[in-house]
Amino acid sequence: MYTSGHAFSHVIPYVNGKPVEKGMKRISIGGKHLGNLLKEQISYRQLNLLEETYVCNLIKEDVCFVSTSFKEEMELARKRDPSVLCEYVLPDFVNTHRGYVKLPNVDDSDEQKKPAPTKEQIIKLSLERFAVPEVLFHPADIGLEEMGLTETIVHAIKQCPSVVQPHLYNNIVITGGTSKFQNFKERVLKGVRSSAPDLFSVNVYRPEDPVIESWKGGQMLSCYPGYSKLRVTKEEYDEHGQNICLERFTDSIV
Numbered sequence: 001m002y003t004s005g006h007a008f009s010h011v012i013p014y015v016n017g018k019p020v021e022k023g024m025k026r027i028s029i030g031g032k033h034l035g036n037l038l039k040e041q042i043s044y045r046q047l048n049l050l051e052e053t054y055v056c057n058l059i060k061e062d063v064c065f066v067s068t069s070f071k072e073e074m075e076l077a078r079k080r081d082p083s084v085l086c087e088y089v090l091p092d093f094v095n096t097h098r099g100y101v102k103l104p105n106v107d108d109s110d111e112q113k114k115p116a117p118t119k120e121q122i123i124k125l126s127l128e129r130f131a132v133p134e135v136l137f138h139p140a141d142i143g144l145e146e147m148g149l150t151e152t153i154v155h156a157i158k159q160c161p162s163v164v165q166p167h168l169y170n171n172i173v174i175t176g177g178t179s180k181f182q183n184f185k186e187r188v189l190k191g192v193r194s195s196a197p198d199l200f201s202v203n204v205y206r207p208e209d210p211v212i213e214s215w216k217g218g219q220m221l222s223c224y225p226g227y228s229k230l231r232v233t234k235e236e237y238d239e240h241g242q243n244i245c246l247e248r249f250t251d252s253i254v
Helices: 031-045 053-063 070-078 149-158 165-169 184-195 213-222 234-240 243-252
Strands: 002-004 009-011 025-027 086-089 100-102 122-125 172-176
Touching: 009 149, 025 149, 031 053, 053 086, 053 100, 149 165, 149 184, 172 184, 172 213, 234 243
Parallel strands: 002 172
Antiparallel strands: 002 009, 009 025, 086 100, 086 122
16 A cells, blocks of 8 residues: 655555555655645746745645656657646635636636636746656655655565565555546556566556545544554553553554
8 A cells, every 4th residue: 555645655565454564665755745846846937935835735736747758748848838838827815715727718608717816926837747746756856865656666565475466466555645646546557567577467546535545444443343452542652652552553563
């Protein structure tokens, strides 16, 4: 399972419902890093948004996507191709409280047309749209000496017993906010498929709403009959410290 968080991302293989300790890997990139990188690129090239973290996160969610062929996308960006270039209208928090992509040649009668402020503040985005999510697959682009996402998944699976590796390749689950990027699932499948043994089938699953999928898992766990043995209360932690966690959770890790 791959799950992306605010500050980090994790890859954890599960066998018979238990995580495999040797295969647990952490990537030092999360949604925060992508938002900050986008904020820096926009501020350096167009408009100072260094203090507008909320707005930049919305821009990231609205326009960023994962490239399935980075060199081809870069060439399209160089030519300012409409498939890559887009205009984003920033909110003024008077007429609009959320930014939106300005669509070209939208008819006035279109019901979904956003009400335009008297003075629109527009930024143009092209290579930023796919170059920012690319750091998930190539952390070296921002100076992190770590494996990329697909390399980490393959490495984590190889740490598990060989008898279960085919099943792990066939059941890769991606969750978290960054997995909602367009083409994210396809890029992960392509990267893992190129590194996996030819005889193994590779499948990547993304839940309908990957943002809350971890919460749903916790909700299901709370209904489990043995849940009381899988938790540590505040009173227990205050009394015993971290030793109570090591004692209680060691048996649940392979």
